[in-house]
Amino acid sequence: MxxxxxxxxxxxxxxxxxxxxxxxxxxxxxxxxxxxxxxxxxxxxxxxxxxxxxxxxxxxxxxxxxxxxxxxxxxxxxxxxxxxxxxxxxxxxxxxxxxxxxxxxxxxxxxxxxxxxxxxxxxxxxxxxxxxxxxxxxxxxxxxxxxxxxxxxxxxxxxxxxxxxxxxxxxxxxxxxxxxxxxxxxxxxxxxxxxxxxxxxxxxxxxxxxxxxxxxxxxxWDAYENIIYERENKLLAFLAQPKTQDEICAAWLIYGRPRDPLDFFEFNEKVLVGKHLEYLLRRRLIILEGERYVRA
Ligand SMILES: [Zn+2]
CATH class of the missing domain: 3.60.15.10 (Ribonuclease Z/Hydroxyacylglutathione hydrolase-like)
Known part of the structure; x- marks a missing residue:
């Protein structure tokens, strides 16, 4: 171009x-x-x-x-x-x-x-x-x-x-x-x-x-917005069983797999997962039990 x-x-x-x-x-x-x-x-x-x-x-x-x-x-x-x-x-x-x-x-x-x-x-x-x-x-x-x-x-x-x-x-x-x-x-x-x-x-x-x-x-536009809901649905499915934030991040639900440089992508996975967890907690779709998140 x-x-x-x-x-x-x-x-x-x-x-x-x-x-x-x-x-x-x-x-x-x-x-x-x-x-x-x-x-x-x-x-x-x-x-x-x-x-x-x-x-x-x-x-x-x-x-x-x-x-x-x-x-x-x-x-x-x-x-x-x-x-x-x-x-x-x-x-x-x-x-x-x-x-x-x-x-x-x-x-x-x-x-x-x-x-x-x-x-x-x-x-x-x-x-x-x-x-x-x-x-x-x-x-x-x-x-x-x-x-x-x-x-x-x-x-x-x-x-x-x-x-x-x-x-x-x-x-x-x-x-x-x-x-x-x-x-x-x-x-x-x-x-x-x-x-x-x-x-x-x-x-x-x-x-x-x-x-x-x-x-x-x-x-x-649809595909772009839908990625937000796909990320959320993957997370909700994963939280059928209680999981800590570290366990969730280790599943690479957002990036799909570990990527290089690992440090950079681990950080990104963690902060994006963190935003989704906050958003789900606010809507009471998940709850926090001790250190583990689980579907409400
Ligand atoms: Zn930017």
């Missing part, structure tokens, strides 16, 4: 097919302001864009590292995002806290990666994009759409003139949605998926993998 121009909006295809730790970015060329959204697609492309086309501002869909990777190319720019997602970008310790990293081993591992691979630099300030507002960039408008769940301040963007919707990390991948951070929410993820689905777009851009959809992704 190559970069594509739609009116004032450019789709910039990411390195490695936009797979983590890269993404696909958008470039907005307004008469008043030129914006890069989620500058993590490609060091070469972003340096070229900055030097040839010019960039005045960086907008972020959310705080995750695979969306901020090349922020260091744009130190002359103002940075804009949801106020709710600002804290982890203001302090690396807060960033690690928001991922729920507790042991010195995990925190040290991630701090090193954030500094070396993702060029993390704390922001002393940022501008805040208000939920569900329209912004005139000069010659065209952008609608800021609050889509919490993946992160509390996740934003998507709709361009009415181009009929293009930037989904961010509601990325329609076969893995399904991520909601494993401390402040992620399964309920909000479901609401946001449905909100995005209802927007009358003709083109859809996901931040990862496939990236650009020029036909309604229709059934992909």
């Amino acid at each position: 190559t970069d594509r121009q739609f009116g004032r909006v450019r789709f910039i295809y990411g390195d490695n097919g936009g797979k983590y730790p890269f993404n696909h970015s958008l470039y907005l060329k307004g008469d008043r302001e030129r914006v890069i959204i989620d500058p993590a697609c490609s060091a070469v492309k972003l340096a070229d864009l900055r030097d040839r086309d010019g960039v005045d501002a960086v907008w972020l869909s959310h705080w995750h590292e695979d969306h901020i990777r090349y922020m260091d190319h744009f130190e002359h720019c103002s940075v804009w995002l949801s106020k709710r997602d600002f804290p982890p970008l203001s302090d690396i310790q807060v960033f690690l806290d928001w991922y729920g990293l507790k042991t010195p081993h995990h925190r040290g591992y991630w701090e090193k990666i954030m500094l070396e691979e993702f060029h993390y630099k704390p922001l002393s300030h940022a501008g805040f994009l208000a939920d569900d507002t329209a912004i005139d960039l000069g010659g065209f408008t952008v609608q800021v759409i609050a889509t919490p769940g993946h992160t509390p301040g996740h934003l998507s963007f709709f361009f009415p003139e181009e009929e293009l919707l930037f989904l961010g990390d509601y990325d329609l991948t076969s893995f399904g949605p991520w909601y494993g951070d401390v402040a992620s929410s399964i309920e909000d993820t479901i609401t946001s998926i449905r909100k995005l689905r209802s927007i009358p777009a003709k083109r859809w851009v996901a931040a990862h993998n496939e990236g650009l959809y020029e036909e309604n992704p229709g059934r992909l």
Whole structure:
């Protein structure tokens, strides 16, 4: 896939097919302001864009590292995002806290990666994009759409003139949605998926993998949302007999099998299982007996 121009909006295809730790970015060329959204697609492309086309501002869909990777190319720019997602970008310790990293081993591992691979630099300030507002960039408008769940301040963007919707990390991948951070929410993820689905777009851009959809992704939306319910059903079936959280994680209900790097995926399995357990407990579909969860 190559970069594509739609009116004032450019789709910039990411390195490695936009797979983590890269993404696909958008470039907005307004008469008043030129914006890069989620500058993590490609060091070469972003340096070229900055030097040839010019960039005045960086907008972020959310705080995750695979969306901020090349922020260091744009130190002359103002940075804009949801106020709710600002804290982890203001302090690396807060960033690690928001991922729920507790042991010195995990925190040290991630701090090193954030500094070396993702060029993390704390922001002393940022501008805040208000939920569900329209912004005139000069010659065209952008609608800021609050889509919490993946992160509390996740934003998507709709361009009415181009009929293009930037989904961010509601990325329609076969893995399904991520909601494993401390402040992620399964309920909000479901609401946001449905909100995005209802927007009358003709083109859809996901931040990862496939990236650009020029036909309604229709059934992909169903498949993506259904993964949440499939994960839950697997967990409920497994909890016919009481199980500890460690026993549940050892079954790899979400990732299917142990994956490399093991440390990374064990952590992810644990936090996603943890979110599902909380969600099932809140609805009284499971109960906690001592240290074991079991179907109610
Ligand atoms: Zn993300």
